[in-house]
Amino acid sequence: MMGNYGTGKAVKTSVRAVICFWIAALTVVWAPAATAQTTVVCTFKDVRFTEISGLATSIQHPHTIWLHNDSSGGPVIYAVDSKTCITRATIKISGAKARDFEAIAVGSDRRGRPVIWLGDIGDNRDSWPYVEVLRIREPARLASQTVPAKAYRFTYGDRPHNAEALLADPSGPRLWVVTKQLAHGSLYSLPYPLRQNALNIARELQIEGGLITDGAISPDGTKYVLRDYVNAVVYSGLPPGREVARIALPYQFQGEAITWTSDSRALLIASERDDRLLTVNIP
Numbered sequence: 526m527m528g529n530y531g532t533g534k535a536v537k538t539s540v541r542a543v544i545c546f547w548i549a550a551l552t553v554v555w556a557p558a559a560t561a562q563t564t565v566v567c568t569f570k571d572v573r574f575t576e577i578s579g580l581a582t583s584i585q586h587p588h589t590i591w592l593h594n595d596s597s598g599g600p601v602i603y604a605v606d607s608k609t610c611i612t613r614a615t616i617k618i619s620g621a622k623a624r625d626f627e628a629i630a631v632g633s634d635r636r637g638r639p640v641i642w643l644g645d646i647g648d649n650r651d652s653w654p655y656v657e658v659l660r661i662r663e664p665a666r667l668a669s670q671t672v673p674a675k676a677y678r679f680t681y682g683d684r685p686h687n688a689e690a691l692l693a694d695p696s697g698p699r700l701w702v703v704t705k706q707l708a709h710g711s712l713y714s715l716p717y718p719l720r721q722n723a724l725n726i727a728r729e730l731q732i733e734g735g736l737i738t739d740g741a742i743s744p745d746g747t748k749y750v751l752r753d754y755v756n757a758v759v760y761s762g763l764p765p766g767r768e769v770a771r772i773a774l775p776y777q778f779q780g781e782a783i784t785w786t787s788d789s790r791a792l793l794i795a796s797e798r799d800d801r802l803l804t805v806n807i808p
Contacts, residue, residue, distance in 0.1 A: 558756045558773040559808040566793070566802045567610035573598065577795045579629035580784040582607070582744055584639040584695065586667055589613065590784060590793065591631065591641060596623045602643065604667050607786075607793065610802055614664070617671040618643070621659055625649075627781075628739060631663065632693030632700070635718070639663040643674070644691035646702060651687055655680045655724055658691065658700060658715070679715055679725035686711075689781060690740035692749055692764055701764045702727060703737045703751060710737045712764055730765045734758065738781040743789035750792060752783045757792060759807060770807055 569577075576595040583589040586604065593602045600621035604614040625647030634640050643659040659674040681704075688710075690703035699717050704710040713727035733751060740751040742763065749766060750759050757774055760766030774780060777796035784793050792805040 558771040561772045561774075561808055562806040563775045564804045564806075566804050567608065568800045569605070569610045569795075569802065570800075571603070571605075571610075571612045574603075574800070576797050577799075578627055578689070578781050578797075579644075579691075579739060580782040580793060580795055581629045581631045581641065581741065582784045582787055582793070583663065584631050584633070584744065585663060585665070587787065589667065591629055592782075592795070593626055593629050593643065595797075596626045596645075596647070598626075599623055600626075602629065602641070602661075604664075607802070614667045615669040616661075616664065618659065618661060618674050619671050621645070621674055621676070622657070624653075624657075627689040628691035630691045630693035630700075630741065632695055632698060634660070634662075634698055637696075640698075642691060642693045642700060644688070644702070645676075646688040646691065648685055648687045651685045653685050656685075656688070658719075675721060677715075677719040677721055677725060678723075679719075679727050681713060681727050682729065689738050690751060692740050692742050694763060695742060695744055695746050699763075701730075703733050703740055705737050707735055709733060709735050714764070739783045741784045743785045744787055745789040747789065750783060750785070752780065752794070754780050757783060757794075757805065772805065772807065774805065775803060 578595045579593050581591045588607050590607045600618040600623040602616045627647040628644035630642045641661040645657040655678040657676050661674045686704040688702050688704045692701040700715040702713045710733045712730045716725045736753045742749040757772045759770040779797040782795040
C-alpha cells in the first residue's frame, strides 16, 4: 500500500495501475507461471475492510484468519471466519503507532505459545530510521477487546527499505522480511532473539523478485509463499528456500494479502477494493 503522505488518491491509483500493467507484461516475458484453480470462498460484509493489506491463518482458532487494513484503519486487527467472511472479533492494540501497517503473520514465542506479529514496516520513501514489528499474544478467546503489544524496532544493514511481507516461523519466534522494490527486493532475517530496548539490524539473505506485496509460511512449516501483484511463488522449507512452483494469480485491483489454508495445501488471497476471499490451489 502507498503510505499516507498527502498524495492524492487518484494519483496513487494511476501509479498502481501503471505498475501492475508493467509487472504483468514483464511476467509474461520473463517468468511463465502455471494457471491455478481459483474459487471464491466468501465475500466480506464488514464495511471497515477498506484497504486489506494482510492476512494470516490462526494457529489456535479453527477456520479463522487475522486481517488488517493499511494504517488508515488505525491499530486494529480483525478475526474473520475463513469460511463465511464474518467478522468474529475486533482487536485494538494499545500503544501502537500504526505508522504504516503492511503485514501480519502468526508464529510462536519461545515457550511455544501462539503469537501474532504485526509489521509496521511500510516506508514508501525509504527514509525511516527504523521500522517496527509488534508481538501480540494471540487471544485465547475470540471476543472484541484491547490487547497490549511489545514493539521491536529494526532497520537494515545498508539503508532504509520499504517492505510489505513479513514471515513468521509457526514453531518459534524467528522472523523474516522481504523488501519491496521495483526491480527486485531482498529477503532479510531479523535477529533472534529480538531486543526490545535496542535497534535490531536485519541481515540480507538473498535477492527476491520485484514489488513483493506479501508472504506467508505454511502452518506446517514445510513451505512458504511470496506474492506480487500478478504471481505467487512457492518455496520449500523455511526461508531461504528453493522455488518449487510459480502460480499466476487472478486479477485483483491491488493484491497485497496472502496466507495459507489451515491444512497448508492451498492459498488464500485478498485485495483492496475487492470484497472476495479467494482460495488458490497449487498445481
